[in-house]
Amino acid sequence: MSKIELNDKKIQILEVSEKLFSERGFEGTSIRDISKAAKINIAMVSYYFGSKDRLLESLIIYKTSDLKLKIENLLHENLEPIDKVNKLIEIYIHRINCNKGIFRVLHFEFASRKKEENLQAFTELKKGNLKLVESIIQEGQAKGVFRKDVIIPLITPTIMGTFFHFHMNKTFFQDLLQLDTEAKYDAYIKTSLTNHIQQTIKALLVYEN
Template sequence: MKTDFNEKQVQILLIAEALFAENGFEGTSIRTIAKKAEINIAMVSYYFGSKDKLLEALILYRTSDLKIQIENLSVENLDPVEKIDKLIELYINRIRCNKGIYRILHFEFSSEDRETKMKVLNEVRTRNLKSLETIIHEGQAKGIFRKEVIIPLIPPTIMGTFFHFYMNKEYFKKLLTLETDEAFENYIQTKLKTHIQQTIKALLLYES
């Protein structure tokens, strides 16, 4: 599937993303998307073919540049620990700036039935995991990272921590005395990010 979209396609993708995040994938019809975009239903079908294909296009639209960033990071002239820190920062920033698609992926598509239809999502996951493996294998080869690390559990550790925090926003705002949404977002960028970085490095590094 192509990753370059015209202006009208991008408009449809963004509207679909907002509706999927708000009403759920199953709760959003092509008719609703077309109405919100002020276009004919046939145009959605013309551009994307089906609702599943529209979602696949949305995943590609939201992840294509992340692919480049992660691949570039894996070959940067940094030590493996610095790469892990930067990788986590990339993940956190990406989730914060694109909460809609990540909410859809994290909560709407956990069932096996849906996932078997989501070849594109699995390809994205596999691709990003390979870049992570490259960084961790480099650290293992240099004797920095432990050999017994279960690499596929690293991404869900990062994203699971973020989403638990974010989806319990009011609880953590009260618990941590974060009086405004701005303070909450700032906490994510600083304290939560650092906490996740420390957690992942604790899993990777030999005990000192």
């Protein structure tokens, strides 16, 4: 599925869909629920997007279309491989922190092969981003700074899994780390959590001294 043409009505439907999918789950949200919340005729939602699966595909593209471009640009930056990896992690954490709703739906509700096949846009997005990550790591391997035995497809799940464990246990970590405001919580994600993930990935990639 290519980049979609958007108008104000489509954007309104997509924003409402993300909110409802995040709150109620994909299966727990109907097209009727979306049309009611968006205050748009149900036929209009179907006209723009067809099925609920196609609506979700459009939402994926709407929320993540610039991620691939950011990683492509990073690939060509004049940085050392480890600096590229650190910047890649910052990009990923920022992206999923800004779009927690859609990423949570995608990563926790669509583990089955049938769903994966129905959401081709999500599959292609993951494959494309993986190839870009592979290119960055292979550059480091060619320079002799990254280990040859790295399991590259597990790098992204390590990044995202750490973030989502932190986020899904938000109240626990807010109490534990005294993050008593949203500002402190978000700042912790941008600094300490991101730095922790960077250190973790570096330990996986770089040869031990």
